[in-house]
Amino acid sequence: MRPIPDEAPVTSTVRPSSIWASLLNVGVLFAELAAATEDVRALSGRKDKVARLAAALASLDEGERAAGAGYLAGAPRQRVLGVGWASLKELPPPASVASLSVAEVDTAFDALAELSGPGSQGARRAALTALLARATESEQSYLRALIIGDLRQGALAAVVGDAIARAAEVPVALVRRALMLRGDLGAVAEAALGVGAEALQAFRLEVGRPIAPMLASTAPDLDAALEKTGAAAVEWKLDGARIQVHRSGDDVGIFSRTLDDVTARLPEVVAAARALPGDAFVLDGEAIALRDDGTPYPFQVTGSRFASRSGHTVVLTPMFFDLLHLDGVDLLDRPGSERAAALSALVPSEWRVPRGGPEMLEAALAQGHEGVVVKGLDAPYEAGRRGAAWVKVKPIHTLDLVVLGVEWGSGRRRGWLSNLHLGARGPDGGFVMLGKTFKGLTDALLEWQTQKLLSLETHRSGHVVFVRPELVVEIAFDGVQTSPRYPGGVALRFARVVRYRDDKPAAEADTIETVLGLRPR
Ligand SMILES: Nc1ncnc2c1ncn2[C@@H]1O[C@H](COP(=O)(O)OP(=O)(O)OP(=O)(O)O)[C@@H](O)[C@H]1O
Numbered sequence: 001m002r003p004i005p006d007e008a009p010v011t012s013t014v015r016p017s018s019i020w021a022s023l024l025n026v027g028v029l030f031a032e033l034a035a036a037t038e039d040v041r042a043l044s045g046r047k048d049k050v051a052r053l054a055a056a057l058a059s060l061d062e063g064e065r066a067a068g069a070g071y072l073a074g075a076p077r078q079r080v081l082g083v084g085w086a087s088l089k090e091l092p093p094p095a096s097v098a099s100l101s102v103a104e105v106d107t108a109f110d111a112l113a114e115l116s117g118p119g120s121q122g123a124r125r126a127a128l129t130a131l132l133a134r135a136t137e138s139e140q141s142y143l144r145a146l147i148i149g150d151l152r153q154g155a156l157a158a159v160v161g162d163a164i165a166r167a168a169e170v171p172v173a174l175v176r177r178a179l180m181l182r183g184d185l186g187a188v189a190e191a192a193l194g195v196g197a198e199a200l201q202a203f204r205l206e207v208g209r210p211i212a213p214m215l216a217s218t219a220p221d222l223d224a225a226l227e228k229t230g231a232a233a234v235e236w237k238l239d240g241a242r243i244q245v246h247r248s249g250d251d252v253g254i255f256s257r258t259l260d261d262v263t264a265r266l267p268e269v270v271a272a273a274r275a276l277p278g279d280a281f282v283l284d285g286e287a288i289a290l291r292d293d294g295t296p297y298p299f300q301v302t303g304s305r306f307a308s309r310s311g312h313t314v315v316l317t318p319m320f321f322d323l324l325h326l327d328g329v330d331l332l333d334r335p336g337s338e339r340a341a342a343l344s345a346l347v348p349s350e351w352r353v354p355r356g357g358p359e360m361l362e363a364a365l366a367q368g369h370e371g372v373v374v375k376g377l378d379a380p381y382e383a384g385r386r387g388a389a390w391v392k393v394k395p396i397h398t399l400d401l402v403v404l405g406v407e408w409g410s411g412r413r414r415g416w417l418s419n420l421h422l423g424a425r426g427p428d429g430g431f432v433m434l435g436k437t438f439k440g441l442t443d444a445l446l447e448w449q450t451q452k453l454l455s456l457e458t459h460r461s462g463h464v465v466f467v468r469p470e471l472v473v474e475i476a477f478d479g480v481q482t483s484p485r486y487p488g489g490v491a492l493r494f495a496r497v498v499r500y501r502d503d504k505p506a507a508e509a510d511t512i513e514t515v516l517g518l519r520p521r
Pocket of ligand 1: 216
């Protein structure tokens with residue numbers, strides 16, 4: 001244990017722990033991040049949260065900034081630690097005095113992430129116990145939350161982005177732009193706090209490195225959509241899987257909506273990208289399974305190509321709708337109409353999403369697609385944003401809800417987790433239950449969800465298994481009705497499962513506000 005100076009100077013704003021740490025020149029104590037996180041959870045105003053996080057970020061030493069920013073946002077950076085909920089059920093007795101530094105925790109996480117192969121499970125448990133035994137009670141609960149990704153701070157990454165700007169005294173817009181292009185809080189914190197605005201300005205769209213895809217908001221019909229966008233083009237909305245295709249010379253990289261590298265799974269898309277005339281480009285679009293007559297297969301057919309590498313027979317067609325970079329020129333800030341023109345010049349029409357005027361809605365539906373996306377002609381590409389520049393119109397309404405719990409089935413479904421408890425995102429980072437359903441579940445889905453939900457289990461009560469609120473499921477329904485039985489005062493009528501959305505994090509599920517907006521007036 002590190003010696004503690006007898007007379008540590010204490011003020012009301014700075015925690016003694018960080019002073020000891022800086023006196024001893026050992027970097028910041030991990031307890032400082034745990035305390036900042038606890039404080040932030042208790043604060044309600046965004047400004048106050050940003051100020052508290054900025055203070056914590058400013059106290060970090062050079063070598064700790066990347067890790068520290070990641071931890072404050074609730075993620076042990078991008079490492080897979082291979083530690084499940086079960087191994088954290090029993091913790092060793094906590095240390096009585098804080099002694100862990102941020103850098104030490106980071107090194108321990110690195111070591112955990114590198115363990116693999118035979119015997120690694122035992123080694124992982126030993127390393128984890130050693131780390132936790134050095135942590136105080138509050139550090140233990142913070143470490144646990146970090147490891148299992150359960151900090152419950154809502155959309156904290158964006159707040160940490162603002163805190164980076166404040167701590168580094170650089171414009172927020174610069175930090176947001178760097179985050180959109182790199183998507184890595186740690187790298188952005190390092191640049192902002194280490195060098196400043198200049199380093200942030202140097203962030204560019206790099207061919208080969210995916211950026212967060214632009215998202216669409218929703219409107220009930222075309223008129224409402226056009227009101228949001230102003231002058232716009234209307235594109236078919238294909239129910240495939242989002243792909244971002246990067247090509248540099250012969251090298252091709254394909255990334256999913258969640259920025260996972262799916263190149264090896266889509267050889268036909270790699271071939272298509274290589275057949276295009278450009279030398280370096282970044283394309284945005286959908287990969288979709290189409291029948292010979294051009295109509296789409298159900299989404300599950302497309303989805304199956306992402307679930308496993310082998311045993312597939314159906315070919316996916318790339319259908320592109322945006323061009324973000326071409327031969328050394330970034331197009332992100334160019335108006336939508338200009339990007340669309342550049343796309344048409346690069347990509348033949350059979351690999352482009354049909355685009356036109358309002359008549360496209362009827363054409364898309366006639367061809368079996370789910371609707372249209374209305375796109376502002378003057379709007380730039382807003383990576384990672386769900387803005388007003390892209391607005392989707394789908395005649396059949398579905399909601400993306402989060403599974404909160406699930407009941408063991410009976411009769412034919414005995415042994416399977418069946419009846420799902422569904423929640424929408426609440427205003428405070430929690431979830432509001434809206435109802436239950438076991439409808440629409442095939443045997444394959446029942447088997448899959450049983451395994452998946454058991455891996456997310458937190459506790460049981462009677463025949464209900466409660467789970468970490470992480471799994472998103474797309475639900476169709478016939479309406480929203482008032483119901484005193486549920487906490488939001490509303491319930492879904494005839495809710496049924498359309499499909500699982502394991503490409504979508506719970507933080508992007510639909511909100512209770514959206515659901516309340518669907519009540520009949
Ligand atoms: N022409 C198109 N332009 C943009 N996105 C399209 C288009 N056709 C299909 N899409 C898909 O629609 C999604 C846009 O809708 P949104 O941003 O709301 O994401 P989402 O919540 O996954 O959508 P949804 O739940 O409606 O499928 C994109 O991620 C993309 O996968």
